[in-house]
Amino acid sequence: MKGICKAFGPVKALVDASLEVMPGTIHGLVGQNGAGKSTIIKVLAGIIAPDAGSIEIGGRPVGRLTPASVERLGIHFIHQDRLLVPTATVGEAVFLRHEIGFGAFISRRRMAAAANELLKRYFGIELPAGALIKDLTTAQQKIVQITRALAQKTAVLVLDEPTASLVKTEVDSLFAVLRRLKADGIAIIFISHYMQEIDQLCDVVTVMRNGADVGTVRPAETSIDKIIAMMIARDVGAMFPKRKAAIGAPVLDVSQLGLAGRFEDISFTIRQGEIVGITGLLGSGAKEIVNCLFGLQTADKGTIAVEGRSVHPSGPYDAVAAGLALLPEDRRAHGIALDLSVRENVSLASLGRYSSKGLIKRAEEGRQVDALIRELTIKTPGKDVLVRQLSGGNQQKVSIAKWLSCQSRIYVLDEPTVAVDIAAKVEIYGLLNRLAERGAAILMLSSDLLELTGMCDRVLVVYRGALTGEFSGARLDSDLLLAASSGASRPSEMEAA
Amino acid sequence: MMEKSLIRPDTISRLAGLAASYSVIIAFLAVVTFFSLSTPTFLTFANLYNVLVNNIVMLAIVALGMTLVVSSGGIDLSVGVAVDMASMVFVMLLAAGFAGPAGVVIGLAAALAVGVLNSILVTRLRISPFLATLGVLFIGQSTQQLSTGGGLPIYMTSGYPAEQFNLIARTSLAGIPTPVVILVLGIAAVYVALHRSVFGRYVLALGIQPGVAWYSGIRVSKHISWVYVACAFLAGITGIILSATVKSYVPLSGNAFLLDAIGATFIGTTLSRERRPSVLGTLLGVVLLAVVKNGLLLIGWNFYWQQVGVGVLVFLVLAVSFGLRRHLN
Structure with missing residues (x-):
């Protein structure tokens, strides 16, 4: 050509x-x-x-x-x-x-x-x-x-x-x-x-x-x-911006969670300001663990506690009420409604805050949405434009804004940067860091090992329904993650490494 | 060359955009002008009052309910059954000597039962709204025939029951007929619920992208249930007004509202750039349908040709609006 x-x-x-x-x-x-x-x-x-x-x-x-x-x-x-x-x-x-x-x-x-x-x-x-x-x-x-x-x-x-x-x-x-x-x-x-x-x-x-x-x-x-x-045509500098989040008190406490045939005895804690990765092959159970946190599937063993209060999400409603936010993998089916406006998407999970006696206070809603559009630098001609008209990266920002508007404290991300270009990825990473700096706890399910090692404080590896490794600091390395998630190394060897 | 420069292309596309959004209003004005010129009786107070009370009020109340259901992404084919159930129970109770208010309350309860059945089928058994309400339509029609000895009407032209009917159909508040007052209240209630309340926003989100609504923590079943119950309730009100007006119950007469209500709702979506149902749009659709039917009757078209006229008009409004919009995109 x-x-x-x-x-x-x-x-x-x-x-x-x-x-x-x-x-x-x-x-x-x-x-x-x-x-x-x-x-x-x-x-x-x-x-x-x-x-x-x-x-x-x-x-x-x-x-x-x-x-x-x-x-x-x-x-x-x-x-x-x-x-x-x-x-x-x-x-x-x-x-x-x-x-x-x-x-x-x-x-x-x-x-x-x-x-x-x-x-x-x-x-x-x-x-x-x-x-x-x-x-x-x-x-x-x-x-x-x-x-x-x-x-x-x-x-x-x-x-x-x-x-x-x-x-x-x-x-x-x-x-x-x-x-x-x-x-x-x-x-x-x-x-x-x-x-x-x-x-x-x-x-x-x-x-x-x-x-x-x-x-x-x-x-x-x-x-x-x-x-x-x-x-x-310019230097990206670091693809993964550095973060200065102070790690605080535990926010999400998962203990001995199990779902028959999927995973068992899963325990971990996420603290304020912490970004924790979770990864595993298709069918390893990593996805199902995330689903159980958000009530998409119901665990049959173990407990989930948010800030010390035990929750049993049997649907997203319970999870959202407990302060969880989910960025689903299938953005178009579950994350954002393309045929709703930016305003309607952003306020969808938090209308309770912008209403009294069941009626929406449009002015207040509009101010909040405008503030979030500015804060996340969402590129849109206006807040009443359909999300369909925005680029993929900006659509993903709208779905993050939805939960910021909700003042969620725990963010569960399912493959957050799939089909997003590099510039938008860097922006989303920056945004996640800012969230963490503001005290949010973030759990990120991803199969992008580069992203996991670049973004996370710790990464949990799920293999055949069990947590087989937790990597942080110098051991947070894509080769080690790959080996653990494909079962190439046994847990005991990893402890020794 | 001079003429060309007079109308700039962006002016044309702006006009086309306006025509796409307001094709209902343009059609309405055209229809009114046409009938005013063709028949002197059309633009008289007596005729317009007749259109309002006999054609618009009852259809509009049913169409308001349909607007809610269509906004939620569903459809209710059983509105006619809800109309008939309210009407049947109301008339039978009055015939048995009950007081008017008791008849109204129990009649509305019968309509509500239809809505509750719909919402159970749609939210609990997860049957698609089209099939669920179609099933209820069939059951409702048979129920009426079984309760009326194969479909015999019940007439109340004189005596105690007939006076009770007048309480609704023949009274007025400050000179405004009671049915019109009820319609205004219904419009206000549905407008606030659909366009100003949290409930309405949830319904809209459910209609456009149910997955996103569910993942955002919205209780899907609860809101969808309310939509079907509200729709049946509104249809029930029409049922009461209908039987109070004609002082009788004619089995299966509610079905006449079904297609007009759906038609009005979808004509109304042309008003919105995003093709969303709205209270204002639906009302315009109702008025357009009512005026066309009345006008065609006045200029001497028979019932069957009226249907053809309405069909052609609906087609024109939708085709112009959708066609222009696509052309603009």
Whole structure:
């Protein structure tokens, strides 16, 4: 792709952008949100027609691309938003538009078998027979989507943030698959916000900024810091700002918590001003522990105490009343309502404070919301604008503002920076530090080891339903965390380390 | 070239935006103008009073309830049953010699029972609002037929019961007919509940993104239950007014309100940029439907052609509003 230009009205999305990808390489594409990554990919996908520039595939210039002609050329896309039919079975999803069967009849059984075969071959996993897409976890859905591309003849595979919701082992198996495909001579374009992944996986990286490609480098020869500096044209300084929070009295006390078949005997304490990480593989029980704190699941053993008072959350209502705040992983389904305004989202959990006798005091509500918009530097045209119109990072800030407005004391974060660009991540990290400095206690569930080691005072590792390690200070290191969460090291060895 | 420069493109798009938001009002003005010019009787006090008392009041009260339910993300297909239950119980009690107020209270209780049943089906058994209220609609219709010997109306034209009916339909407060007073109170109550109270904000959040509402600590079942109970209660009020006005109970007559109430609510959503139901929008929808029906009747269209007229109008209002909005985006 050479000299591609595209303008949307006055906004120049692409300015003379070029991208050259060789067969048999994994080519990283990085840049901040709005840098033009998505636009150039949409041009390649035939979704957007460029204003100028030329595209050659396999040495031959191609004319106008359409989604259908692109697929005939063997270019497949795995988009960030999961484009799967929620009520389809796994087999149907994998072979959508390429159904197996006899003439007009399709054979669900054969498609299911073929899909299972592919899943086993590439990922070594088996999904329950006849499972519907909507019953699968986010990670499993992503895997099905990748399998769909693999089921067809592929020359170029484009992955847009494929690992955003995958845990470490799934990422590893995905990378193994990608390396295998690379050895088969397929060209792979890999878009990611995770610099570690770019570093591990890619042979070449093209950095985009302000609609143009600002450089193509080899990660093996260039440091991550250099690549980030290219992306934002300034030094980020530290990605994880330093925090000066005084650690105070215990706020959240979890004791011998257990849920049959999920986890048992989980005990930990979080103090004021402390950021504690919790991590574990999919199915390790880490997620379920967080769910039990917020009443999404109900623990059948043990106690949860907030500031010494025992609580038994049987739903989010009880948890919120006890002073907990949850930033859920699925931001769009559970965190913020895109079709409510900034004002309505921010005050949703704290209307009791802005009302008397059940009536909302709009002026007071508006003042508080304005104050929070300023405090969190939420970029919005106004407080009565729908959250849908805000960028991902600003949406996440709105969901944090909701709990600030509620004056929550304990923040439970479930993958807080998934699908958020680096600049917004740094801002969110800064915000969490400020929360901690103000005396909040923060529990952060994350599978981003860099984030955990950079942000947390302590990190708890859950492995097969048990707390197998607690890392802090010098032992807070991503390799040790990885080893503990994948069961590679035993608790006793860790104590010795 | 001169003419082109007179109207700047942003002026056009601003006008289109106004047309998208106010298509109901534009349609209303157009309809009023048209009928005023076509028939001299349309714009007379007697006719407009008749439209208000006989067409607007009862539909508006039902539509207010529907607005609450639609705001919560649901739909209530059983409003007609709530209307009929209140009406049936009210008339039967009066026929049996009960006093008017007792008939009203027990009649409203019968309507409330419909709402409670809906809310149990929706919040406890987690049946989708459409199917739950459809089931209640079927059950309610059969119940009426079983209680009236296959659907025989009950008429009260003279004697003690007939006078009790006059208490509601034929009285007035400071010159305003009692049903209109009841409507004004209903509008005020639903407006405050939906647009000014914490309850209304929760209902809105539940309608737009129930997951977010639940994760924010809002008690979903409690609020959804109140919405269905309130809707049935309002429909029950219409049932009482209906039977007091016509001094009779005609089985299944409440169903006439169902589609009009849904229509008015959705016509009303065109008033809001975010397509949210609102009390003001719903009332405009009700008035538009009532005026069109009355006008078509006056210019001599029969009942079946009135339905066609209403359908075309609803379609036009929605198409213009949605089409312009999409064009602007």
